[in-house]
Amino acid sequence: MVQNQKTPNHNNSTLYISPVVNKKNDLMYVTPPNPTTATNKLLDTPGSNKSTSTSSFFHFDRASNHNLHDRANDNLLDDPLTPVDKLRLWRHDAIMQHQYKTAEFIGDKILELTNDDANDAFWLGQVYFNQGNYLRCKHLLTSNINYQNSISCRYLAGYSLIKLEMWDDALDLIGETNPFKNNDTNSTSSSATTDGGIKLESSMCYLRGLIYANQNNFERAKECYKEACMVDVKCYEAFNELIVNNLMTPNEEWEFVMNQLNFRDNLDDNNNDELIKLLYMTKLSKYLNTDKFNESEHILREEYELQENCDLMLSRADYLYIQCNFDECLTICEGILNKDEYNFDVLPNYLSCLYELGGKNKLFLKAHQLAELHPINPMTWLAIGTYYLSINKMAEARKFFSKATLLNPNFGNGWIGFAHTFAAEGEHEQAISAYAFAARLFPGTHLPNLFLGMQHLQMNNLNLSEEYLLASYHICNSDPLLLNELGVINFHKNQFDKAEFFLQEALNAAKNLNSDSKTWISIHANLGHVYRRANQPYKALDCFNQVLKISNKNDANILSAIGLIHLRLRNIFQAIDVLHDALAISPLDPIASDLLKRALEANKENQEIFTTTEKLFQLNLPIERRKHESRLLKQRQQQQQQQQQQVRGGENSKNLATPLTTKVRDRNIDISNNSSIDPILFGDTTSGRNNNEELEGEGDDVTLLAQELQNGEASTDDEDNDEDIMDIESD
Known part of the structure; x- marks a missing residue:
């Protein structure tokens, strides 16, 4: 009777049930002739033994170098394999080469030979899943009570339901909360997997987050994704969902990565903890802590020589985009597309630029x-x-x-x-x-x-x-x-x-x-x-x-x-x-248009003020000019007195006057009786006419302007206009 493989717990990954890794775990306790060489041999990919009959899919460059290895170490893995183990290797190699019909043909027989072993059911379910037969995969993994008790089978069955968009059924199968959260003290971010893979517990949390996100329960989805990362920092799928969908604020992102994720204890190889942390930091929001981002990028470029890595170039493009530096961002995006023409992650930045x-x-x-x-x-x-x-x-x-x-x-x-x-x-x-x-x-x-x-x-x-x-x-x-x-x-x-x-x-x-x-x-x-x-x-x-x-x-x-x-x-x-x-x-x-109209009106008012100023300047006559005008005024008064005397002396000749002289005499009488009228305006005497011609165009206009200025008629008030201008302030 074929012995069934041991079912892993939630602290392990699916590598634990790989046909050769499972055998390697048993052989790890066997002391090989050369411990270092044996250890390296034990950690090879399943099916990578160096005999000529083995597929060279995994190590093309080493296919002809098997004689360089110790023959005793080769026998260490070859001898313990049972016929079913060899069938499992065949199935596994077919899956890796995407020959799913072959894997389905062999996997079905293995499942019968092992009396419905849960791990073999998981691998057959993987074949169905990779072919897109999600309903068949779900039916297989839920058809046996032994399968339902397997964490790996439950994970794959839940993922199949998610692919079928059966959210409620998937949540019922996986559970609304993490059942391992308080059961095992090792189920924390401080414990690493025993095989170097991703914990199934973390993967289950990730699936739970996917379900909540598709149910538009984004707060619960965020908590599930965060829990998946804290259980196992290697679950990048959950971390990517948090960052790409902006489920956390920039402050929350930096706080989560810097203080809540334990990279050193969560990774089985502490030499990689700094690398993974720096890579995660380059994915965070660029609105904050730009100095830390630049420092992380510099270390990854100089010490790890990742300057041509597309992910690192994309992080730089994100940084340039939020700074509105579209020219340089576009240059980097085009560089990424030249290396990887079908990289969809760079397209949002590329299209926006x-x-x-x-x-x-x-x-x-x-x-x-x-x-x-x-x-x-x-x-x-x-x-x-x-x-x-x-x-x-x-x-x-x-x-x-x-x-x-x-x-x-x-x-x-x-x-x-x-x-x-x-x-x-x-x-x-x-x-x-x-x-x-x-x-x-x-x-x-x-x-x-x-x-x-x-x-x-x-x-x-x-x-x-x-x-x-x-x-x-x-x-x-x-x-x-x-x-x-x-x-x-x-x-x-x-x-x-x-x-x-x-x-x-x-x-x-x-x-x-x-x-x-x-x-x-x-x-x-x-x-x-x-x-x-x-x-x-x-x-x-x-x-x-x-x-x-x-x-x-x-x-x-x-x-x-x-x-x-x-x-x-x-x-x-x-x-x-x-x-x-x-x-x-x-x-x-x-x-x-309105402002120009007001400006032209203001310019016209300035010209009127300038003309008024000139007239006022003309009023500022020299003193001698004023004396001359005073003498002219006295002469005018004397002439008026002489005219009045002549009028009185001519009253005796009234009877001898002709009609023409009568008219003249009547006019003179009218003038004398109206003292408010200036006789000079009528031009009766030669001297009076000459004096009027001398001041014509000067005295009359200036007098009129002076009178207007005294009455305030020639002045303007710009306050109303200023208020109108102040009203035009719409942007």
Whole structure:
């Protein structure tokens, strides 16, 4: 009767039930002729004995070197193998070479020969699982009570149910909580596996997290993933789910890796604990502890010579992307794709950089390539949607983003792209719904809350917008885009001190950004508007001039703001010049048009004031000129007296007068009777006429102007105009 293999416990991996490793564990207690050589031999991959009849699949380079090994050590493994063990080796080698029909043919016979041994059932289930026959695998592993008591069989049966998306059944089989958590003191992060593999307990926790995540219970999923990593730090699948899906905040990520994971005790070989910890640190959020990230990357590059490793290059690309350094990030992404053309992990950064830099042709080519080769991958439809988003075809982009979310309902990038299409068209309600769903998928990232705050800001819901932005700020307080939005919120609430604080913080966070990036330009422009509203015009002009100097093209809004500042500073000519430039860029800009109209009116008033000043200067006559006018006035009075005497002397000749002289006499009588009328105005005498001609065009106009100035008619008050100018401050 064939002896069954020993079933492993939760502290072991499936390597424990490998056909040769199981035999090796028994032989480890046999003292070989050469302990060092024997140990190396015992740890070889199953089926790697150096006889010519053995498959060379595992060691191609050593297939002809078997004579170099001690013959006694070869016999050490060859002699104890039973016929069933040799069948198991055959099955195992077939699995490793993906010859599943062979493995199925032999595995079924082995299971009958061993009287339904649970470990042999596990390997036959592996064959079914690898072929995609998940229901057959689940049926096999749950058909016998012995199989159900095996942890490895339960793990594989649960994984099959997950593949079938039978979440409730899978959770019932695996359990809602870790049953080994309090049963064994060795089931902690301080114990390592005896065979160097991944603990089955950790793998079960990982599956439990997958189930909760697909049930949208992300908090429970996060706890299960964290427990899987603490049970065995080698369970990278669980760690990757935590990081990629942003289930933890940046602070929680660094706290978890630095203080909660015990790499030294959890790894069987302490020489690798530093390497694994450094690799994990490069995967963490780059918003915090950038010095530690740079140090870890430097050690991995210099000491471990991993500078060409794709994962390390991807971490550097993530770091550059959050700094909005899209040019260098794109260069690294293209380097990764040159080495590994079908690396899907780099595609989100690659597609985003192409969108930001306007690489429409490359977007089209990549999307076309993915559509041909990977039509059922959600990343393919994300790429297609990004291309249509870049050419402003929102309806098509929305359709393809939606298809990406249908292929994977938990695909957060697809949901954010889907929301962007609504936001671009001003459909805020639909955008808010999509962003809110993305916030549920990514509870540890600040981006969905940031986008929600931006949408409510556009809807003028300032209080609700501030709540979302502050929630995002509590998750990540070092994102320059978020700090910029907080500054904008406080600007609209007329809290200019707080607005200046957040925008200055944004500048500090963006100190490593390229000065020509959109983020840098936006922050400086907004800070200029804050200074403008806070009555600090010269600081505002400095900010606006920096923006115009760095940006490749002039912005009509920035030029209008500069024109407004010059108008308030009474620099009328500069204001007119700048506003003309603004209208040359955007002829239909209503703000620039209104400001230019006011500037021209102010310029006209300045000209009138200048003319009035000249007339007032003319009133400042020399003293001798005034004396001359006084003498002329006396002469005029004397002439009037002489005329009156002549009139009195001519009364006696009234009867001899002709009608013409009568008319003259009657006119003179009228003048004498009306003392308020100046006789000179009628021009009766030659001397009087000459004197009037001498002052014509001088005295009359100056007298009239002086009278108007005394009455206040020629003066203007600019206060109303200033108030109108102050009203034009919309950004």
